[in-house]
Amino acid sequence: MSGSADPVEHGLVASLRNPGGNITGVTHSPGPEFAAKGLELLKEAAPSISRVAVLVDSSTVHEPLSLERQRAVAPKLVLTLLPHDVKDVRSGDDLAAIFSEIMKEGADALFVYPNFVNGKYASAITSFASASRLPAMYQDTDYTDIGGLISYYTNWLSLRRRAAFYVDKIIKGTKPADLPVEEPTTFELVVNLKTAKALGLSIPPSILTRADKVME
Numbered sequence: 001m002s003g004s005a006d007p008v009e010h011g012l013v014a015s016l017r018n019p020g021g022n023i024t025g026v027t028h029s030p031g032p033e034f035a036a037k038g039l040e041l042l043k044e045a046a047p048s049i050s051r052v053a054v055l056v057d058s059s060t061v062h063e064p065l066s067l068e069r070q071r072a073v074a075p076k077l078v079l080t081l082l083p084h085d086v087k088d089v090r091s092g093d094d095l096a097a098i099f100s101e102i103m104k105e106g107a108d109a110l111f112v113y114p115n116f117v118n119g120k121y122a123s124a125i126t127s128f129a130s131a132s133r134l135p136a137m138y139q140d141t142d143y144t145d146i147g148g149l150i151s152y153y154t155n156w157l158s159l160r161r162r163a164a165f166y167v168d169k170i171i172k173g174t175k176p177a178d179l180p181v182e183e184p185t186t187f188e189l190v191v192n193l194k195t196a197k198a199l200g201l202s203i204p205p206s207i208l209t210r211a212d213k214v215m216e
Helices: 033-045 063-078 092-104 114-119 122-131 141-145 156-171 193-198
Strands: 002-004 051-056 081-084 109-112 135-137 149-154 188-192 213-216
Touching: 002 156, 033 109, 033 135, 033 149, 033 188, 051 063, 051 156, 063 081, 092 109, 092 122, 114 122, 122 135, 122 141, 122 149, 135 141, 141 149, 141 188, 141 213, 149 156, 188 193, 193 213
Parallel strands: 051 081, 051 109, 109 135, 135 149, 188 213
Antiparallel strands: 149 188
């Protein structure tokens, strides 16, 4: 695995410490608390927001758990969460219907989870956020690369490089069952200042000084 989510819950391995079979590698999910931290960063970047639409896939294991952590921290941030399940999105029209609902609810910000559906429609999502002037937090740097405001999540390149370590070990004879699954340890905060300017936002130094990459 070079970035699987929830391998234990999906039955791929017996446990992270003792995979027990013919599968091992690295997992990308840093735990449910990470999404709460991302919500805090979004509020820090755009203090005036109050209603955050969340694009979440309920068919995954970790995203519903992460959403619950966000629900727990939202009152402290004076935020109302407006979850929208993307599990049944099959076309651009399905996604457009969700966008319409988001605007009817009066959302003034967006939080995007790193699931397959959101990734498939990354361009449409970032375009919607820009056109609707919604400050948005993403959990994948692919979004900030194409105009998203801010992303904070596991460093995917680091994961891929670590996966090569496993390939090397297995090719040299180590059994996958003897190689514990590793959780991510390197994370990346990216800020797109060009997008911030278009949204009329002034990103505070408290975020810029922590950013691993600032796009201008």
